[in-house]
Amino acid sequence: MRLYRKEGNTIQILSFPTENVEKGDYLKIEDPKQNKALITQIIDIQFANVPGILEELLRDSTNDTHLNGQDFDPLEVSSHVTYIQDARLLICKIRASLDNGKLNPTSAWLPNRSQSIIKQLPTTSLLKLIKINHSLPIQLGETKDQSPLNIDATALDGKLNIVTGKKETGKSHLSKLLALNLVSHGAPVIVLDLNGEYAHLGYGADGKKNEYNNRINVLTPSENFRVALSQMKLRVILNILIHALNLPGTSAREFRRIWQFLDERAALTLHELGETIRNWRCNQHVRDALFSRYYALLNSGFFTDNPSEAVSLEDCFQRIRSGGALVVNLRDTSLVDRQIVVEYVLGKLVDLLTQQKLRAVFLFAEEAHLYLRETYWDDIVTRMRHFGVFTTFVTNQPDTIRENIYRQADNVFLFNFTNEHDLETVSRAAKVDAETVKSIARDLPAHHCLLLGTAVKDFPIVVRVKALNVQTMGQTRLFFTEKN
Amino acid sequence: MPTRFIELSLRSIKNIASQDATLYQPYETITDISAEPSEEITPVFHGQTKLKLNTIPLKPLPEETPVVAIDVSSIKIGETTTGILLAIRGAIVWKNQNHHKYHYLRIGPFPFHITEENKQEIYQLFRQYSLDTLTPNTTSTPSLIHMQTRITTLLERWLQMNIATQSQNTLILWDGSLTAGTNDSPLHIILQLLETARNRLNTVLAFTKITRLRLSGHRLTDLIEKCTPPCLLEMDGYPIAPSNAIHFLGNIYVAKLTQGNCSFRLDVDRKLPREQAVEAIQRLLANDQLAESYPETLRLAHIYSTFTANEVIAIQRLLAQTHGIKTVNRPNIRRLLFGPFGKGPESG
Numbered sequence: 097m098r099l100y101r102k103e104g105n106t107i108q109i110l111s112f113p114t115e116n117v118e119k120g121d122y123l124k125i126e127d128p129k130q131n132k133a134l135i136t137q138i139i140d141i142q143f144a145n146v147p148g149i150l151e152e153l154l155r156d157s158t159n160d161t162h163l164n165g166q167d168f169d170p171l172e173v174s175s176h177v178t179y180i181q182d183a184r185l186l187i188c189k190i191r192a193s194l195d196n197g198k199l200n201p202t203s204a205w206l207p208n209r210s211q212s213i214i215k216q217l218p219t220t221s222l223l224k225l226i227k228i229n230h231s232l233p234i235q236l237g238e239t240k241d242q243s244p245l246n247i248d249a250t251a252l253d254g255k256l257n258i259v260t261g262k263k264e265t266g267k268s269h270l271s272k273l274l275a276l277n278l279v280s281h282g283a284p285v286i287v288l289d290l291n292g293e294y295a296h297l298g299y300g301a302d303g304k305k306n307e308y309n310n311r312i313n314v315l316t317p318s319e320n321f322r323v324a325l326s327q328m329k330l331r332v333i334l335n336i337l338i339h340a341l342n343l344p345g346t347s348a349r350e351f352r353r354i355w356q357f358l359d360e361r362a363a364l365t366l367h368e369l370g371e372t373i374r375n376w377r378c379n380q381h382v383r384d385a386l387f388s389r390y391y392a393l394l395n396s397g398f399f400t401d402n403p404s405e406a407v408s409l410e411d412c413f414q415r416i417r418s419g420g421a422l423v424v425n426l427r428d429t430s431l432v433d434r435q436i437v438v439e440y441v442l443g444k445l446v447d448l449l450t451q452q453k454l455r456a457v458f459l460f461a462e463e464a465h466l467y468l469r470e471t472y473w474d475d476i477v478t479r480m481r482h483f484g485v486f487t488t489f490v491t492n493q494p495d496t497i498r499e500n501i502y503r504q505a506d507n508v509f510l511f512n513f514t515n516e517h518d519l520e521t522v523s524r525a526a527k528v529d530a531e532t533v534k535s536i537a538r539d540l541p542a543h544h545c546l547l548l549g550t551a552v553k554d555f556p557i558v559v560r561v562k563a564l565n566v567q568t569m570g571q572t573r574l575f576f577t578e579k580n
Numbered sequence: 581m582p583t584r585f586i587e588l589s590l591r592s593i594k595n596i597a598s599q600d601a602t603l604y605q606p607y608e609t610i611t612d613i614s615a616e617p618s619e620e621i622t623p624v625f626h627g628q629t630k631l632k633l634n635t636i637p638l639k640p641l642p643e644e645t646p647v648v649a650i651d652v653s654s655i656k657i658g659e660t661t662t663g664i665l666l667a668i669r670g671a672i673v674w675k676n677q678n679h680h681k682y683h684y685l686r687i688g689p690f691p692f693h694i695t696e697e698n699k700q701e702i703y704q705l706f707r708q709y710s711l712d713t714l715t716p717n718t719t720s721t722p723s724l725i726h727m728q729t730r731i732t733t734l735l736e737r738w739l740q741m742n743i744a745t746q747s748q749n750t751l752i753l754w755d756g757s758l759t760a761g762t763n764d765s766p767l768h769i770i771l772q773l774l775e776t777a778r779n780r781l782n783t784v785l786a787f788t789k790i791t792r793l794r795l796s797g798h799r800l801t802d803l804i805e806k807c808t809p810p811c812l813l814e815m816d817g818y819p820i821a822p823s824n825a826i827h828f829l830g831n832i833y834v835a836k837l838t839q840g841n842c843s844f845r846l847d848v849d850r851k852l853p854r855e856q857a858v859e860a861i862q863r864l865l866a867n868d869q870l871a872e873s874y875p876e877t878l879r880l881a882h883i884y885s886t887f888t889a890n891e892v893i894a895i896q897r898l899l900a901q902t903h904g905i906k907t908v909n910r911p912n913i914r915r916l917l918f919g920p921f922g923k924g925p926e927s928g
Contacts, residue, residue, distance in 0.1 A: 162682065165884075171586075
């Protein structure tokens with residue numbers, strides 16, 4: 097490999113067919129005279145612009161049906177021609193500089209073009225250099241050179257993470273892996289499970305209970321997850337009414353009075369709420385508005401007046417506080433009901449965190465745009481983060497996550513995208529340059545993920561996510577399979 | 581291919597390796613036009629009194645006849661402190677009449693390091709094989725700068741002779757003209773070549789890509805524009821060479837064989853009866869594809885012999901790998917002296 101040119105933080109390296117390099121690989125450009133080295137990453141591989149190549153290709157393009165022949169080439173020049181034709185240009189990004197063995201994120205020097213030695217930098221050596229802490233390791237899988245890649249659970253602590261990629265590339269698989277590893281390190285995890293994919297995390301692929309079984313708590317709204325009105329705070333129910341059920345301001349004010357009235361009488365039940373609305377002295381339109389929301393709450397099946405049916409979320413959170421996952425199974429739940437449940441869970445969560453009853457929680461939100469109200473996005477990355485809610489967004493529609501979320505994301509676990517628009521959206525992540533994201537993500541095979549951010553000390557690394565011995569749910573129900 | 585060519589090629593390169601092992605990149609890596617063996621010696625037609633020329637209309641003659649074309653290219657790969665490094669390659673293309681398919685044989689490339697010390701040996705070897713004579717050369721060895729042209733022509737003659745002796749009842753297409761009397765094309769050799777071809781019922785047709793043929797100041801290729809192709813333009817007069825040593829061994833025509841903008845000087849062996857010459861061209865029309873009046877076999881021979889820039893790099897790489905010869909760029913004198921005003925072939 098030879099150093100060809102440098103422009104900005106992009107370095108072009110000439111590589112030959114015998115040198116086996118791929119996108120995502122790291123290269124070390126050593127300048128022995130300066131005792132320095134540049135750490136670069138290949139983000140694209142192109143054919144070198146060899147002069148005369150077009151003429152050669154045109155000359156050789158005639159097929160056998162029209163023209164054939166032979167070469168008397170005793171000196172075997174043609175093998176050299178082929179070698180040069182296959183010369184490649186490696187487009188690399190400078191990731192760091194090594195000055196006398198010390199890693200430096202900036203590179204204000206230029207290596208010697210003719211004297212520099214360019215070598216592949218194995219991931220194991222890179223990881224040693226960047227010194228990833230391994231006190232709480234999470235093994236994500238293997239890198240291209242078959243070395244295991246561990247990140248540290250602390251790299252997710254207090255952080256905002258995004259797992260994104262197109263369908264069936266392995267996003268949910270990775271988020272399950274992260275969630276289970278966090279659980280095994282004693283962290284409380286809450287999963288807003290849109291498709292019921294996490295409900296069987298406590299079972300192995302063979303259907304038997306696994307090591308996590310007693311630490312996975314699945315709450316299915318209107319089945320084993322119902323709550324009593326008395327468990328709710330006014331703020332939470334108002335959030336549900338205003339944000340999930342679009343209750344107008346005037347009606348909300350009236351509802352506040354009704355709630356306070358019932359609360360003073362310790363009569364916060366669905367039945368009493370209905371009766372009070374019916375008998376409350378107020379404008380007929382307000383009453384109608386309140387009644388329609390009341391019936392929405394009633395029909396959701398999420399609320400109960402039976403204390404034995406009501407689930408105490410505080411108790412659930414207590415169960416997972418030293419390591420466990422609370423999976424809120426939102427499968428088969430309507431949009432409105434989903435929003436009601438999520439408003440309740442997040443409201444309760446913030447309450448508990450505010451009261452210091454819970455230290456912190458890792459929240460996994462799959463396709464959050466389908467249940468998270470607009471105002472929550474900023475709330476999650478700013479206010480709730482300070483309370484101790486560390487969110488991981490999982491989505492296959494990157495444009496549903498706001499740009500400011502990408503900018504503030506600490507870690508991005510990026511799977512394959514081919515759509516330009518999606519790549520453009522994801523490339524706004526501040527942790528890496530847009531070219532890297534676009535070029536590498538486009539060619540990632542299934543189950544391969546590009547790690548960006550704090551977890552890998554801002555050195556993007558491609559990893560093949562390891563298999564997980566849990567029962568996979570959430571697979572698409574197929575017509576023909578069932579028929580057979 | 582005589583083994584001695586290959587041996588000499590390798591020996592001449594080893595010669596560089598044993599010296600300073602540095603090859604200076606020439607300013608131009610394109611084929612040197614002056615090195616084209618087909619450089620035209622333009623006749624003047626005496627006795628031609630009128631601007632009106634004889635037009636011979638042509639009609640394809642569907643009589644199965646093999647067509648063979650020969651072309652040779654050379655390129656300067658670099659310079660050394662003692663000489664020059666050339667590469668030479670020949671191509672023979674023929675059309676298989678049964679399968680309507682073209683075939684080619686590429687010979688080379690052969691790099692040669694030519695120095696004052698070895699130029700005579702190389703030249704004599706080429707003459708020995710190409711001109712088919714073991715008698716020592718009476719003419720002196722050319723200077724280094726002319727060696728490229730000379731050995732290119734000699735290799736071409738060697739290929740032409742081989743084709744002439746091995747083919748029968750074939751149309752043999754040459755790149756260039758049937759002009760003899762130069763150092764590389766001695767009269768007796770070209771005569772012998774044409775005779776050999778004739779004896780085996782072959783017909784040599786020589787196409788000159790760029791001709792300076794003029795009549796009363798008018799370019800002959802312009803005069804044929806008005807004629808309906810396929811046709812030939814025939815001159816009335818006798819071609820007179822610029823020197824007594826030069827002989828035109830062909831009848832000179834201007835050929836416009838297809839619709840399009842191009843027409844070419846076409847020389848046909850003078851010793852063939854006129855009717856037979858015209859018939860040969862008509863057989864070419866029926867047996868080869870023609871685009872812009874140029875035969876496909878000859879076009880392919882040119883394409884397959886021509887060097888690309890990549891091939892030059894490949895030869896330089898071969899020399900570096902096998903003999904440790906490094907190519908370096910000479911300082912650009914024009915640039916050094918005149919800065920941005922230093923235009924020239926090297927300024928790119």
